[in-house]
Amino acid sequence: MSEAYIIDAVRTPRGIGKPGKGALSHLHPQHLAATVLAAIRDRNNLDTATVDDIVWSTSSQNGKQGGDLGRMAALSAGYDTKASGTTLDRFCGGGISSVNFAAASVMSGMEDCVIAGGTEMMSYTTAYAAEQANAGLPPRLMGAGHEALDEIHPQSHQGICGDAIATMEGISRKALDALALVSQQRADKAIKEGRFDKSVVPVLNTDGSVALDHEEFPRPETTAEGLAALNPSFSKIADFDMGDGFTFRKQINRRYPDLEIQHFHHAGNSSGVVDGAAAILLTSKDYADKHGLKPRARIVAYANIGDDPTLMLNAPVPAAKKVLEKAGLKKEDIDVWEINEAFSVVAEKFIRDLDLDREKVNINGGAMALGHPIGATGSILIGTALDELERSGGRYGLVTMCAAGGMAPAIIIERI
Numbered sequence: 001m002s003e004a005y006i007i008d009a010v011r012t013p014r015g016i017g018k019p020g021k022g023a024l025s026h027l028h029p030q031h032l033a034a035t036v037l038a039a040i041r042d043r044n045n046l047d048t049a050t051v052d053d054i055v056w057s058t059s060s061q062n063g064k065q066g067g068d069l070g071r072m073a074a075l076s077a078g079y080d081t082k083a084s085g086t087t088l089d090r091f092c093g094g095g096i097s098s099v100n101f102a103a104a105s106v107m108s109g110m111e112d113c114v115i116a117g118g119t120e121m122m123s124y125t126t127a128y129a130a131e132q133a134n135a136g137l138p139p140r141l142m143g144a145g146h147e148a149l150d151e152i153h154p155q156s157h158q159g160i161c162g163d164a165i166a167t168m169e170g171i172s173r174k175a176l177d178a179l180a181l182v183s184q185q186r187a188d189k190a191i192k193e194g195r196f197d198k199s200v201v202p203v204l205n206t207d208g209s210v211a212l213d214h215e216e217f218p219r220p221e222t223t224a225e226g227l228a229a230l231n232p233s234f235s236k237i238a239d240f241d242m243g244d245g246f247t248f249r250k251q252i253n254r255r256y257p258d259l260e261i262q263h264f265h266h267a268g269n270s271s272g273v274v275d276g277a278a279a280i281l282l283t284s285k286d287y288a289d290k291h292g293l294k295p296r297a298r299i300v301a302y303a304n305i306g307d308d309p310t311l312m313l314n315a316p317v318p319a320a321k322k323v324l325e326k327a328g329l330k331k332e333d334i335d336v337w338e339i340n341e342a343f344s345v346v347a348e349k350f351i352r353d354l355d356l357d358r359e360k361v362n363i364n365g366g367a368m369a370l371g372h373p374i375g376a377t378g379s380i381l382i383g384t385a386l387d388e389l390e391r392s393g394g395r396y397g398l399v400t401m402c403a404a405g406g407m408a409p410a411i412i413i414e415r416i
Helices: 029-043 067-076 094-107 122-128 136-140 157-170 173-192 224-228 248-255 286-290 315-328 343-352 375-393
Strands: 003-009 055-057 085-087 113-121 210-212 274-283 298-304 332-339 396-402 406-414
Touching: 003 029, 003 094, 003 286, 003 298, 003 375, 029 067, 029 113, 029 274, 029 298, 055 094, 055 375, 067 085, 085 094, 094 375, 113 122, 113 375, 122 157, 122 274, 122 315, 157 248, 173 224, 173 343, 224 406, 274 286, 274 343, 274 375, 298 315, 315 343, 315 396, 315 406, 332 343, 332 375, 375 396, 375 406
Parallel strands: 055 085, 055 113, 332 396
Antiparallel strands: 003 274, 113 274, 298 406, 396 406
């Protein structure tokens, strides 16, 4: 089997994902994707006629984000028409899966140069359909009849799942807030020390002026007292009647009837709603040698796994165990862990269940501080892990994240 090498990784800064308020919200999603595709080409003097495929991730593939963003953004970026493209959806996990699929194509020997990545304009998707942000689940359930719920594996609202897991695990609001504060502090330090500078490329407006060249979402002024004062975000949503007495709380209680969900998550210890895009260039050794490209890392192993769809957020731990086994590695071998902070409980449970050194997990902060542009986040995290391995001199990085449907993809990279 051939090796798949990461040549480069780039991303946009993340803009606040609110219509008319975020610095990127006026732009087309294709524009963000084209920005990183152009950057990966220009930084590596890439002949785009030799790009075998572009594997892109976008979770909400509707309206402006529909129509195969991978292909259309490449054309928008001025790529040769020979560079084909496709777009996938694994909900939040798509940005890892796009890299895994690209790596598989190279490792199989069928392709030599593939670009992976993702885009999500949450300022757009949250504006046109709140239901879409919940993976379109309520419409699928409506009219099915409550007796059909067990057959179609009901999923609740992600935030309520986070609260349910925290309740079941006995993880306190104080612990969740403490992790959120650490995320803000680490992100602030990383930004001030320029740890993201190697990968972040500015987004320009169509007239050439700068739309955004820095992270827009972080709140470095965050304090423990400020977090403690925030009201839980999901208690009212849990009991909202969507018709015939159907609520998200009842959906969870059908599977876990004795669970009295306590509400701990709020805007400060949940992932930020943002806009962003990322791209990663992967090639075979022969291609890299022929074109004078210096690999930065190799793909060691990747894996996918599913878990309970009702609780939705618990698959990262088994995904990490699975990919470690595939790689023939132990957790002690991993120098950099990136677990997406979809909600504080996801990262906290991950650290506790695997008994990890907290100093190796989300070293430069996570989505609670920096934001989570759904389909792009996985690719962003892989680039972040690579940058940190190079900065610290580490060898292995493991990246994983929860996804709707109770799934988690995972990947291990090795710095070269």
